[in-house]
Amino acid sequence: MPIVLITGGSGLVGKALTNYLLKRNHTVIIMSRSVKNSFLQLKENAVNYAGWDTDAQSMDIAALKEADYIINLAGAGVADKRWTRARKKEIQFSRVSSGQLITKSLKEIPNKVKAVINASAIGWYGADPGIPNDKPFVETDKADTQFLGETCKLWEESVEGITALNIPLIKLRIGIVLSNEGGALKEFKKPLQFGMAAILGNGNQMISWIHIGDLCRMIEYAMLHEKTEGVYNAVAPKPVNNKTLTVELAKRIKRKFYISAYVPAFVLKVVLGEMSIEVLKSTTVSCKKIQDAGFTFLYPSIDAALDDLCSR
Numbered sequence: 001m002p003i004v005l006i007t008g009g010s011g012l013v014g015k016a017l018t019n020y021l022l023k024r025n026h027t028v029i030i031m032s033r034s035v036k037n038s039f040l041q042l043k044e045n046a047v048n049y050a051g052w053d054t055d056a057q058s059m060d061i062a063a064l065k066e067a068d069y070i071i072n073l074a075g076a077g078v079a080d081k082r083w084t085r086a087r088k089k090e091i092q093f094s095r096v097s098s099g100q101l102i103t104k105s106l107k108e109i110p111n112k113v114k115a116v117i118n119a120s121a122i123g124w125y126g127a128d129p130g131i132p133n134d135k136p137f138v139e140t141d142k143a144d145t146q147f148l149g150e151t152c153k154l155w156e157e158s159v160e161g162i163t164a165l166n167i168p169l170i171k172l173r174i175g176i177v178l179s180n181e182g183g184a185l186k187e188f189k190k191p192l193q194f195g196m197a198a199i200l201g202n203g204n205q206m207i208s209w210i211h212i213g214d215l216c217r218m219i220e221y222a223m224l225h226e227k228t229e230g231v232y233n234a235v236a237p238k239p240v241n242n243k244t245l246t247v248e249l250a251k252r253i254k255r256k257f258y259i260s261a262y263v264p265a266f267v268l269k270v271v272l273g274e275m276s277i278e279v280l281k282s283t284t285v286s287c288k289k290i291q292d293a294g295f296t297f298l299y300p301s302i303d304a305a306l307d308d309l310c311s312r
Contacts, residue, residue, distance in 0.1 A: 002114075003027045003066050004223070006050070007098055007283040008073030011173070012182045013119070013215060018047060020216040031074075053298075054097040057104060059250065064109050069223050070099050070116045072159070074098035078123070078148070083274045092151050099158025108164055114287030115168040115229075117222050118159045120206055122175045122235065123148030128282040131204050136239075136286035139173070139231040148278060156231075168229045170222040175235035175285060180214035180309050188249055193260050197250035201265045204283035208235040211299035211308065221295050237300045239284050248302055251308040 004021055008014045009030035018028050029048040054074070075095040081087050099118065106113060125137040126144035144154040150171070162169045178185045191198040211217075215234055222228045240248075247295030250258040268276040287297075300306040 001027060002048070002224075003026045003028045004028065004032060004071060005050075005063060005067035006071045006073065007102070008075060009047075009107070011073060011077070012179060013177060013212070014073045014180065016181065016212050017057075017072055017073070017219060020213075022047070022218065023224035024220065029067060031063070032058065036100045043261065047089075052101065053234070054094070055099070057101050057129050058241050059063045059101060059105050061109055064105055064111055064113075068112060068114050068183055070102060070106075071219060071223070072098060072116065072118045072286050075119070075155075078121075078312055083147070083281055088147060092154060095155040097219065099155060103159055103161040106162060106167065113167055115160065115170065115226075115235045116162050117170045117172060117219055118156070120152050120156050120171050120173045121148065122173050122233065122283055122285050123278065124156075124173050125285060126281075128206060128284050131206065131241075131282050133206065133282070133284040136202065136284040137233075139289055139307070140235060142183070159203045164251075168226065171226055171231045172219065172222065172234040173231065174215065175208040175210045175233070175239075176307060177212055177215060178305055180312055181212075184209075185249075185309065188246060189253065191261075192250055192253050192258065195254060197246045197254075197258050197260045199243045199246050199262045200261060200268060201242070201263070201280045203241060203246070203262065205242050206239050206284045207242055207245055208233075208239040208285035209245070209302070209305070210234055210236050210284055210306040211297075213284055213308070214297050214299050217298070218290065219294055225294070228293050232293070233285050233287050234290070235285045236297060236302075236305070237287055238302065240302045245302060249305055249310070252306055256259040302311050 004026050021028050031052040032049050048062035060206035076091050124143050144150045156171050176184045233278050
């Protein structure tokens with residue numbers, strides 16, 4: 001079975017993807033800054049680890065030579081900390097340096113890599129021109145000029161050199177990932193501990209989301225299908241507004257025993273600072289291109305996604 005090299009394997013998506021690929025009988029190599037020894041092949045179906053250092057722009061040569069596919073998920077968490085100037089620099093550098101290292105290594109080290117899947121995000125797009133947005137954002141739309149738009153643009157540009165090597169490059173602009181293991185859903189659940197469904201701002205802002213299971217399936221699909229190349233939006237077919245997601249989640253967790261409460265925009269701005277722009281931003285994104293490429297969703301609607309996640 002194919003050998004898949006994953007960067008960013010310790011993150012929310014990386015962990016879920018590793019477990020998914022192992023169940024599908026792939027061999028997985030996780031690149032880690034904490035691994036200093038040379039790549040060591042472990043027993044069948046076990047996770048393998050190899051070292052890399054994006055600051056020094058070096059990676060384990062043996063691991064790269066073994067890999068059939070590379071999935072680059074590396075990058076500091078966008079919502080983990082308040083956006084200070086230093087944190088914003090770290091968010092950008094962590095993504096750009098990883099992309100540059102992969103591109104550099106593929107140029108310099110003999111390899112048999114069949115495709116590279118590089119994560120990006122729907123932060124590429126700006127705010128909807130109106131709500132509802134009758135023309136969802138598509139892959140050919142230009143990058144937004146705000147911080148996340150600029151970050152995604154630099155992120156994607158860092159791996160562009162791979163195409164000159166005749167290695168297929170797939171860039172997935174990932175939406176809000178729904179998972180029980182962390183991320184946005186965990187934050188939506190926190191107020192429900194106190195019986196409160198916290199609707200952010202006016203609640204009308206559209207959220208383009210994707211179930212973690214569908215995201216893992218999409219990454220594998222893009223990896224294994226030779227005709228899948230270029231940029232694709234990794235979002236579900238049916239985006240929902242913040243109020244709908246919050247209330248539907250509350251119904252499944254608390255049934256009728258909850259109170260809906262609006263969190264004013266000015267409060268979010270005080271608490272989150274510049275990051276509040278993204279929390280309050282409405283972004284409606286189309287997944288038509290990946291569907292036209294043959295991918296089908298197991299969880300196309302928020303009801304299907306929450307029914308699955310809340311049943312576990």
